[in-house]
Amino acid sequence: MGELRKDYILDKYVIIATERAKRPDEFKVEKKIEKNGMCHFCPGNEDQTPKEIERFPEESSNWQIRVFPNKYAAVKPEGKFEIRTDNSFYTFSDAFGYHEVIVETPNHDEVLADLSEERISNVLKMFKKRIAVNMNCQNIKYVSLFKNQGEKAGTSIQHTHCQLIAYNDVPEIILEKEKAVKKYPYCPYCAILNTEKNSFRRCFENNSFVAFTPYASRFPFEIWVLPKRHLLNITDFKEEEFVFLAEILKKILLKLKFLNADYNFYLQYGIENVHFHIEITPRLATWAGFELSTGTIINTMTPETAAEFYRS
Amino acid sequence: MGELRKDYILDKYVIIATERAKRPDEFKVEKKIEKNGMCHFCPGNEDQTPKEIERFPEESSNWQIRVFPNKYAAVKPEGKFEIRTDNSFYTFSDAFGYHEVIVETPNHDEVLADLSEERISNVLKMFKKRIAVNMNCQNIKYVSLFKNQGEKAGTSIQHTHCQLIAYNDVPEIILEKEKAVKKYPYCPYCAILNTEKNSFRRCFENNSFVAFTPYASRFPFEIWVLPKRHLLNITDFKEEEFVFLAEILKKILLKLKFLNADYNFYLQYGIENVHFHIEITPRLATWAGFELSTGTIINTMTPETAAEFYRS
Numbered sequence: 001m002g003e004l005r006k007d008y009i010l011d012k013y014v015i016i017a018t019e020r021a022k023r024p025d026e027f028k029v030e031k032k033i034e035k036n037g038m039c040h041f042c043p044g045n046e047d048q049t050p051k052e053i054e055r056f057p058e059e060s061s062n063w064q065i066r067v068f069p070n071k072y073a074a075v076k077p078e079g080k081f082e083i084r085t086d087n088s089f090y091t092f093s094d095a096f097g098y099h100e101v102i103v104e105t106p107n108h109d110e111v112l113a114d115l116s117e118e119r120i121s122n123v124l125k126m127f128k129k130r131i132a133v134n135m136n137c138q139n140i141k142y143v144s145l146f147k148n149q150g151e152k153a154g155t156s157i158q159h160t161h162c163q164l165i166a167y168n169d170v171p172e173i174i175l176e177k178e179k180a181v182k183k184y185p186y187c188p189y190c191a192i193l194n195t196e197k198n199s200f201r202r203c204f205e206n207n208s209f210v211a212f213t214p215y216a217s218r219f220p221f222e223i224w225v226l227p228k229r230h231l232l233n234i235t236d237f238k239e240e241e242f243v244f245l246a247e248i249l250k251k252i253l254l255k256l257k258f259l260n261a262d263y264n265f266y267l268q269y270g271i272e273n274v275h276f277h278i279e280i281t282p283r284l285a286t287w288a289g290f291e292l293s294t295g296t297i298i299n300t301m302t303p304e305t306a307a308e309f310y311r312s
Numbered sequence: 313m314g315e316l317r318k319d320y321i322l323d324k325y326v327i328i329a330t331e332r333a334k335r336p337d338e339f340k341v342e343k344k345i346e347k348n349g350m351c352h353f354c355p356g357n358e359d360q361t362p363k364e365i366e367r368f369p370e371e372s373s374n375w376q377i378r379v380f381p382n383k384y385a386a387v388k389p390e391g392k393f394e395i396r397t398d399n400s401f402y403t404f405s406d407a408f409g410y411h412e413v414i415v416e417t418p419n420h421d422e423v424l425a426d427l428s429e430e431r432i433s434n435v436l437k438m439f440k441k442r443i444a445v446n447m448n449c450q451n452i453k454y455v456s457l458f459k460n461q462g463e464k465a466g467t468s469i470q471h472t473h474c475q476l477i478a479y480n481d482v483p484e485i486i487l488e489k490e491k492a493v494k495k496y497p498y499c500p501y502c503a504i505l506n507t508e509k510n511s512f513r514r515c516f517e518n519n520s521f522v523a524f525t526p527y528a529s530r531f532p533f534e535i536w537v538l539p540k541r542h543l544l545n546i547t548d549f550k551e552e553e554f555v556f557l558a559e560i561l562k563k564i565l566l567k568l569k570f571l572n573a574d575y576n577f578y579l580q581y582g583i584e585n586v587h588f589h590i591e592i593t594p595r596l597a598t599w600a601g602f603e604l605s606t607g608t609i610i611n612t613m614t615p616e617t618a619a620e621f622y623r624s
Contacts, residue, residue, distance in 0.1 A: 020606025074602075074610045088496075089504055090527055146601025163601070171606030184400075190402055204571030215402055266605035281604060287456025288466025289475070290386075292593060293578035298386045 040071075042161035043106045053100060053128075056122055056198050064119065065126050073099035074165060080137040083297050095160075097167035102126055104160050111149065113253035121246035122128070125158055127162070127267070128234045128242075134166035135235075141170045142271070150262025152283040162277060181273045189275030193226045201303050203310035210243035211252060213303035220301035221261065221282040223252055223310065232270040237248040243281045255310055256282055313467065325347040329381055335417060352383075352469035355418045365412060366441075367436055376431065377438050377459050378415045385411035385476060393451040393480040400556045409479035414438055416472050421462065423472050425565035433558035439474070439545045439579070440554075447547075454583070461466055462574025464515075464595040482583060491586045501587030505538045513615050515622035520556035525615035525622070532613035535564055535622065543561035544582040568594055 038268055040048040049068045056065040078096030087094075104112055104123045112120065127145050134143045143166040148155040196212040197205055203223060204211040211225045223247055227241060237245075256263050261282040269276045291297050318581040355375070362383055367375040367385050398404075416424055416435045424432065439457050446455045455478040460467040493500055499533055508524040509517055515535060516523040523537045526589040539553060548555075575584030579586045603609050 073515035087507065089500070089507060137325055142606070144602055144605045146605050147344055148600040152598065153599035165602055169608065171608055173605065173607040176607075188401070192600075195399065195401060259488070264604055266601045268605060283439075286464065286466035288460040288600075289576035289578045290456055290477055292591070293456045293458050293485065293580060294454070295485040295488075296481065 002019065010085065010129075012087060016095045016274065039108055039159050041066075041101075041103045041157065041161060042108050049101075056126060058188075062095075063106060065105075065123060067100055067126065067130060069296075070099040070101050070163065072155050073101050073284065075167050077137075079158065083169065088242065093168060094119055098263065100130060100138065100164040101131065102187060104162065104163065105273060111257065112147070112255045113250060113254075115250075117243065117246040118152075120250055120275040121242040123162075123236075124242045124245055124249075128237060130164050131233070131267075132235050134164065134269050137166060139168055140166045141168055142166070144266065146266035148264055148265060150283070151263035154266045174268070174271060175272065177268070177273055177274045181270075181275075187230050187273070187275055189277065190230055193228065196249075201307045203307050206244050206247055208241045209248050211248050211310070213306045215303060217301070218302040219281045220284050220299060221256070221259070221306045221309065222299075222303070223280045223306070225252070225278040225280070227276055230274045232266060232272075233276055234269065236276075245278075252280055254312065256280075256285055259284075340361065351420055351469075351471050353378075353413075353415045353473060353554075354420050355471065361490065368438060375418060376416075377435060379438065379442060381413055382411040382413050382475065387411050387479050389449075391537060395481065399522050407479075409452060409477060410449065411478075412442060412476040412491075413530045414442065414474040414476065414480045416474065416497065418459060421470050421570065423565075424459070425569045426561060427562075429558045429562055432562055436476075436546065436554045436557055436561075439476075440549060442476050442546050443579075444547070446476065449478060451480055452478045454478070457581040458576060458578035460576055462595070464574035465576045486580070486583060486586065489580070490582065490584055493582075493587075499585070499587055499588065501538060502542055504586075505540065506535075512562070513619045515619050516560050518556050518559055520553045521560050523560050524623070525618045527615060529611055529613070529615040529618065530568055530609040531593045532596050532611060533568070533571070533621065534611075534615070535592045535618070537561065537564070537590040537592070543588045544584075544586065545588055546579060546581065548588075557590075564592055564622065568592075580602065 018261065019113065019274065025233065038048075043063070046066075050070065050071055052068040054065040055067070055070065057063070075095045075097030077096065077098055079096055081093055082094035082169045083091060083093040102123070105115060105119070112123070115123070131145060134140055135171065143164060145164050147162040149160070184191075193210050194201060196215075197210045199212070201212045201215065202210065203213060208223055208229070209227055211223055213221070213223050225245065227237075227245075229241075258281070261284055263280060265278055265280040265284040267276070269280055285300060290294065350360075351357065358364065358378070363380040365379040366382065367379065368377040369375070387409030388408045388411055389408065391408055393405055393406040393408035395403060415434070417427060417431070419438070424435070427435070443455045443457060446452055455476060457474065457476050459474040496503075505522050508514060508527075509522045511524070513524045513527065514522065517524060520541070521537055521539055523535055525533070525535050535556065539549075539557075566583065571594070573596055575592060575594040577590055577592040579588070579590055580586065598614060599609065617619075
């Protein structure tokens, strides 16, 4: 069983997921091995995944979206979820939680950018549903929903999918954001949104959302999407907001597809005050020793240039 | 000219280094182009680098170590170094500082692990010298010294080298560590060192240093090296401590060479209280959407297994 562990003195957590572990020798970098053609995420191979959680449309034999537990789960709903401390320096719990896979399309060769706005909007509604379900599970403190697209973004499985990890800790990044937000007498994200939509960093805008490249972008082509309404989570979206988000998301992802850029996207939502946002981070650069030693990131592209690219 | 920029509300800094910028189209991922055979870091090509800062042995035509400014510097000693704020959300300065390259050997095909302990110790002494010089430069708040070994660790140049970036900000990670250290009535790193050298995570030990895989390792095979004396910086090392550090570093790097593992290493040193340490982070895994959305890292290997590998 894996463990959740905290750094000795910092509020940095690590999940030690032994069930995904390789033996040391297996890390030895060798020439790439051609992958077996069989895809476990394709229709017809449903029996190769852990037991299905749900599908869309429900009970249809021609599913468009399919959700099941991750076979190589980083967290599992078993063991001791309480985070505790032995001597002064070892703070830990079992790696407790739920780890789900959301397959966005039955078609092996499609990527999310290829789907119609309607289908993307259905995927977003599935996010809402799975987040809501997992947030209500016992001993779950936060639900992370993210997509890893391509090898440089950390995925090993080609068939397009998202992942959800619900676990027993409120993430450091969310706590930091909550803390920072409290310093303002108003929602700083609302203010940022209003500032950036009149700046050179504005990329896309519709009735409900604004997309812009953030002022201190950490990655080339990093882009954020925020709802104009002060919403904490996707679970608070109105019907039409899924459609408007799908529209903007498709525009962004098509631009990244043009670049052949691997990317991550992930939801950032509040537990108290943080305004919901999606961060999309193409992985065209590598964080290296300087980033790891300082926390300061070197980005080789201005967000203003990136915004021009998105608008072009 | 580049800029140093802070996230809207978090104390996270980014250096926007426009002189390293590519045009958007150039990020398009294409098949690898064979690299030109000419290496600017090799003897005979000294005129291809910016003006030499120093070499070891001094004034020798057969240098073993050579230091010069980075041709594609992320920071430069020009512009406005003061960090200031426009409206509530844009905090910035010019990307001010010094960016140096330290070539560790004249031999193109050697890596740091191949050098004798004596030569590694000379490289470490060069670190000390360059850190001391840069710390005394005006408007410099911190000097980061790091190595990127291999493509996955963020380097594009094969000839083995380290880098130094001196800049106008105390890094977030160092501030966090300083803050965390202050919570203890004693040095927590001294206590950690004494705990870990009796644990399953101990890897190597000699008169002056202990190397262990940290309890909450963020990377497979992550390993830290700490001096037994409570030292804040490499600038405080005694002569013999360079030799003892070289001995342990060589052992670690030879293990990583066996794995063909790309890696970063970087010095972490205190501005007030943080006990000096070196963190060595092999890059055999990719931080993906979950890490970026939460700050929580998934590591697929226990540090106890990694320590066994180092000891074997």
